[in-house]
Amino acid sequence: MVILTITHGGPLLFTGLIGIVAAIAMLEFYRMALPERLMESRLAALCGGLMVFVPLVGDGGAALPSLVAALLLFFLLFLFRIQNIADAARDVSYAALAFAYIPLLLMHLVMLRQTTYGVQWLVVVMLIVMSNDSLAYYSGRALGRHRLYKLVSPNKSIEGAIGGVVGSILGTLLARFTFFPQLSLTDALLTAVFIGILGQTGDLFESLLKRSFGVKDSGTIFPGHGGILDRLDSIIFAAPATYYYATYFFKG
Incomplete structure (x- = not known):
């Protein structure tokens, strides 16, 4: 939807x-x-x-x-x-x-x-976040050995974080070669790395809040997957970064 x-x-x-x-x-x-x-x-x-x-x-x-x-x-x-x-x-x-x-x-x-190409940029944000989450999960399970930030999120690994950034790059390249040809390779790489890392930071920040409040999930709207805030945590941090990049750096 x-x-x-x-x-x-x-x-x-x-x-x-x-x-x-x-x-x-x-x-x-x-x-x-x-x-x-x-x-x-x-x-x-x-x-x-x-x-x-x-x-x-x-x-x-x-x-x-x-x-x-x-x-x-x-x-x-x-x-x-x-x-x-x-x-x-x-x-x-x-x-x-x-x-x-x-x-x-x-x-x-x-x-x-x-903004100009606003619809395309919104889909790019979704691709970055979803591909980041997916590849971070699978690479973390397969290769994860070193904890990323044990105090805040003990299950996340450095290997998973790196895999997530790789997933973001793949997501932006998919956009570049399908529905968003105005996105240069430089734009694709910069946004993938920058927004991918920010998305992971947003996830960590929400984990910090939940641990501080003593809860596992922000809500129960998605059974087994938490609440709206649990689904939004990466996008919340990615949204302003994408907007300012698209407004002040993207040449189209």
Whole structure:
């Protein structure tokens, strides 16, 4: 469904999908971080989902004001709905982190969709992330001997990470020789390595959050595979990097 929405859906439909995904991801984040603040969690998820529509009515420069407005709203909400003064700073910090981590970064997918060759770039992001994940898994199982970052994700290996980058390169080359011939070999290699590594970093960052919160998965929406945030972790970090590369470095 995601690929069909990217390739055949208009900007509004695609943005609506990203908005729903961002809202669910924020709900999962707050259920991990602040399970006792149900009302604030739902309101934050609604605002986070709406934030991704900002590029449709403005441009990339409108992202910062929308984030500031959302943060000010929630700072005031937390100020006047204190539950435990000892936890107030922690709660406010989690509120700010959720907005910066999820809707602000995911908004770049909407901005990327509006660039020249935006549809192709979105498919490239998907290819990079999926091929990275797949080859990292299989190469890690077959060759993994050295732990990549045991404190955060003890099952990931250096060999798997290298295999993942190789998978990203194969994914961008596939795009280059099929549906995206405007992508030069240099573009393909640079984006594969840079975005592939960032995607792996996004996966590690979400693992860091889950370990800190003491949970295995962010949610249960995908039985056996976790929640929306577990599926999005690589794309969240890859989205802004791809947008800025496509906007400022890609010559087409």
